[in-house]
Amino acid sequence: MSSLISPVTRALTISGALAAGSLAVAHAAPALSALNAVRPWLTPELCGYGDPDHIALTFDDGPDPASTPFFLRELDRAGVRATFFLLGRMLVRDPGLGRELVAAGHEIAVHGYEHRCLLLRTPGAVRDDIARALDTISDLTGTQPTWYRPPYGVLTAGTLAAARELELTPVLWSTWGRDWTAAATPDSVHRTVTRRLAGGGTVLLHDTDCTAAPGSWRSAFGALPRLIDTCRARGLRLGPLREHRTSPVGLAR
Template sequence: MSNLIDPVAKALAVSGVLAAGSLAVAHAAPALSALNAVRPWLTPELCGYGDTDHVALTFDDGPDPASTPHFLAELDRAGVRATFFLLGRMLVRDPGLGRELVAAGHEIAVHGYQHRCLLARTPSAVRDDIARARDVIADLTGTQPAWYRPPYGVLTAGALATARELGLTPVLWSTWGRDWTATATPDSVHRTVTRRLAGGGTVLLHDTDCTAAPGSWRSALGALPRLVDTCRARGLRLGPLREHRATAVAPA
């Protein structure tokens, strides 16, 4: 019997390793969409492409009472509305600010409860994080969010399944400002955003430094008026994702 059991045990062990490896690959494969260079070709539906005369303006990581009100004031001056991807843990600290976003006409979306990379979390932890954030946002703002963007733009199979289950549409971005770095300036943010800015695109900025270099939000705030002017000079409307009609087809 031992001659038979040994090879069977070895085969089962090898198949177990292979199965575990396959599961890990399936879990992590959607994370490739976080790479700006490959996303338009691999998963264009995640780029947030929409009508070619419109640009979706989005902000991540808030709301933050130290910085978000400055963005609200600047957006109000410009007559522009945006989509704010909120962290649940930030919203529970200042639910009134979340309601203020809604009252000002901005769109609220889900960025998760904790700002942790999903690749390091189990599928059940990912589901709990997204569902908890969705529920907190709906309860505290009185608005049912429609969009989901993961921390760092890193998706997993579990995150996609959970978003589908909760009625959330995953969306990343087509251009960003790299406004989270310590060396970012209003000029660098505007230059970086507009390098790849096109009608139908989605812009990623941050209205807080809670997960970034201290004070880095000021670079995005300083770039905002110029970004609005640039879009208008190019004949592009600037607004939230709900007005964007995102599709899976990249602009020409």
């Protein structure tokens, strides 16, 4: 009997390891969509593609009283509206600023409550974070968000399930400015965004440095007027995701 225990035990151990590995792969596989180089081919529905004559302008991580008002004034001056993906923990610090975004005609969306990589969190923790952010944003701004963008653009199977349950549509971006680094400048942000800029695309910028290099928001702010001019010179309209298509861009519910 003892001679059979060892092979059986080994087989069960191997099977368990394979099962655990399969679960880990299933959990993490959606995270590949965070890679700019592969997202258009792997998950084009997450790129935020919309009408070919329109660019969706989006900002992450705010609202921040130290920086967001600068963006609000510049967008108002240019007559442009955008989508702001808010962090719940930032909004509770200044609810009035969130309401100011809404009053100015901007669209509010969910970025989570905390800014943590979801690969390292359980499905339950992910669901709780998104739900807490959704409730906070809805309560403090009086709007019901439609869109969800995970921190770092990293999705998991649990994230997609939670978004579907909470009736949020995941959306990432088609081009970004890499405006969170200490080395970023207005010129580098504009150059990086426009390298992949095309009609129907979604632009990712940040209106705060709360999760980035101190002062890095100034690179995005400095690039904003030039980016608006570039889009208009190319005959492209700029606006929020809600104007990007007649129905949400994202995964089917």
